[in-house]
Amino acid sequence: MFDCIVIGGGPAGMSASVFLARQKMNFALFAGHLGGRVVWSADVENYLGIHHVSGVQLVEAFHKHLDDYRKVIDLHEGENILKVVKTTGGFSVQTDRGAYSTRTVLIATGTDHRQLDIEGENLFTNKGISYCATCEAPFFSEKKVHVIGGGNSAMDAALFLTKYAKEVHIVTMNAELSGDESMKRNCLTDPKITVHTSMKTVAFKGNDLLESIVLVGADGVEKIVPTEGVFIEIGLKPQSGMIDFVAKDAIGQIVVDAHNQTNTEGVWAAGDVTSVLYKQIVIAVGEGSKAALDIVRYLQSL
Ligand SMILES: Cc1cc2nc3c(=O)[nH]c(=O)nc-3n(C[C@H](O)[C@H](O)[C@H](O)COP(=O)(O)OP(=O)(O)OC[C@H]3O[C@@H](n4cnc5c(N)ncnc54)[C@H](O)[C@@H]3O)c2cc1C
Structure with missing residues (x-):
């Protein structure tokens, strides 16, 4: 024993x-x-x-x-x-x-990691959807990627992704980013990062690989946004x-x-x-x- x-x-x-x-x-x-x-x-x-x-x-x-x-x-x-x-x-x-x-x-x-539990999430995991920017960012070199989430994990992932990706879009359902003030500042001023607030991610679409994200804005209007990679960072x-x-x-x-x-x-x-x-x-x-x-x-x- x-x-x-x-x-x-x-x-x-x-x-x-x-x-x-x-x-x-x-x-x-x-x-x-x-x-x-x-x-x-x-x-x-x-x-x-x-x-x-x-x-x-x-x-x-x-x-x-x-x-x-x-x-x-x-x-x-x-x-x-x-x-x-x-x-x-x-x-x-x-x-x-x-x-x-x-x-x-x-x-x-x-x-x-937490999952969003939405349509397409399991289907496209490892086929465009990742939960680890540090591990998989190099695979998204020169690509347009989206980070879902608005807290420290999402900001950390987005900042890391700027070393590889062409464009990094942070999508959060909240009205603003929340967490570490210096990371927030860095995300808001980085020329590669665009922050989309008050946007709820509701589904992922594609064929063999992930091709787009379905978002719903505060006005309730659904938007289909093309993407080449998604990192889910919601805690x-x-x-x-x-x-x-x-x-x-x-x-x-x-x-x-x-x-x-x-x-x-x-x-x-x-x-x-x-x-x-x-x-x-x-x-x-x-x-x-x-x-x-x-x-x-x-x-x-x-
Ligand atoms: C993207 C990211 C960036 C971060 N950046 C920082 C930073 O800059 N500075 C900082 O201080 N902190 C940072 N953190 C937080 C930090 O990593 C954690 O606080 C810390 O790792 C927690 O340590 P832990 O030992 O409690 O758990 P973990 O590091 O999560 O380790 C858990 C261990 O348990 C094992 N385990 C789990 N379940 C089982 C099981 N059933 N059987 C056997 N083994 C099991 C796992 O394999 C692992 O070995 C970051 C975290 C993330 C995700």
Whole structure:
């Protein structure tokens, strides 16, 4: 039986793992993708001590740090947790490859992209529709693309896309862009970006590939707009479905206290999957380490 199973290999889970490894805990780290969402960040400029770094470079640095403890960490990369079940004396963590028992669990599974759930979205995903500008922008070189959404994710994607695309159109159903003021300024002044406000996206059309977007304006008039690529950036949803016995808020975020404990003894959560207010790398790193320290304290008290 493990002392702890960490679910999630983003900044929260990786940071927790370094702390658990340094305390010589008998633990395992399960990560769908080691590095988590950070690899999707084109530029990170708010991580203390590192002025400017790409998400990929930052993940490489996290990896190297984790490598120092490879002998201690039982790493299961690419193995996904399907369910966490309560047992006598702990928990059973069921994956797509097996089941493992543990005294404590740390959930650090982050978030996944939200879908619009409209006509044509599934049909044209990967056929013109993408959810990751950082990963797929180079495929849209010199093309006219649309970013759906009006918050930080959409603005980040649009600014990144200007490095490749010929024209970038941000389409938001809100009356204005909302979020980080400097990103907003950059989007509104970038000659490649056009912002279309009060426009609701209602369908995607095409044949083999996506060809157009159907938009409805504030006046209720439907407009068919030709496009060569769409990036859907309407926010994120917590990946908390694998556990059903801890308290969650209205949108499924796991509720934690100041020690990152959930309302179930033996289960902690950290990072973007939780109700913590701000979703940032430095915060996820801090929350992960805080949870790990508390888990060590708990295990030592048993
Ligand atoms: C486009 C974009 C740009 C961003 N830019 C910045 C920025 O500039 N600065 C900044 O501070 N923050 C930025 N962020 C936010 C930052 O990436 C997140 O706050 C941070 O990655 C959260 O870390 P996390 O460990 O909580 O979750 P994540 O990074 O989401 O990692 C979750 C981990 O859990 C794993 N996982 C999920 N479900 C399962 C499962 N069932 N079984 C096994 N493993 C599972 C995943 O594979 C992954 O390893 C950005 C985010 C995006 C999307």
